[in-house]
Amino acid sequence: MTFENLLVESNNHIATITVNRPSKLNALNTETIKELHTALKSANNDVEIKVIILTGSGEKAFVAGADISEFSSYSVKEGKKLSSQGHEILFNYLANLSTPVIAAINGFALGGGLELAMSAHFRIASDNAKMGLPEVSLGVIPGYGGTQRLPQLVGKGRAMELILTGGMIDANQALNYGLVNHVTTQEELLPLAQKIAEKILKNSTVAVASAIRAVNANYKDGVNGFAIEIEEFGNSFGTADFKEGTSAFLEKRTAKFPGK
Structure with a gap:
């Protein structure tokens, strides 16, 4: 299966899905969201695939956010539709996938990128990763589950501070908050994800x-x-x-x- 904005490879019962829009820091646009749904569904339906690793291409970004140019002129009705469809076809879909998904955060995970990572079953990060939900600085709020999943992961107070300031935290702070499970070097990020995946592979x-x-x-x-x-x-x-x-x-x- 060929994608415009994703790279997908499978090895030893592990599927690695890489968001591949390096010129846009892997920002999510409508087409990428649809492709992610298709890739995740295909991997979930493949009896040979037992774990999925989700990451971004390059060394700068996991997913730097949503592609703002796509929705900057949307109406209220269009905004609600954008959010509801995103929940349905990707973010909630991913969270409820029966195949475990590890998000390997290799750089910036902002806005929709952090919401994507939070939809995965758990997260690991490289030591250069930066995470945040800066939507309020654009006059909008997180619309892909950020206001719900971030408090679940880090607690209400910390989530409120991150969302209301629109600020970023680094990988070690994310580890301290419980937002990610492990922090390692950029070079060791995917090997660590694969090592954890291999432990899952041994189980039913x-x-x-x-x-x-x-x-x-x-x-x-x-x-x-x-x-x-x-x-x-x-x-x-x-x-x-x-x-x-x-x-x-x-x-x-x-x-x-x-x-x-």
């Missing part, structure tokens, strides 16, 4: 997908996360992966999960 894909659903349930309005956990836990007992995992443990051997 069915159980991993079930765990994602259970964790996400806690952040959905009107949903009892504990009830979902009970449901998903019980369902695990009916899977071939559970039978293989428990048998392997009792027989003191490495499990070979069938993914069913």
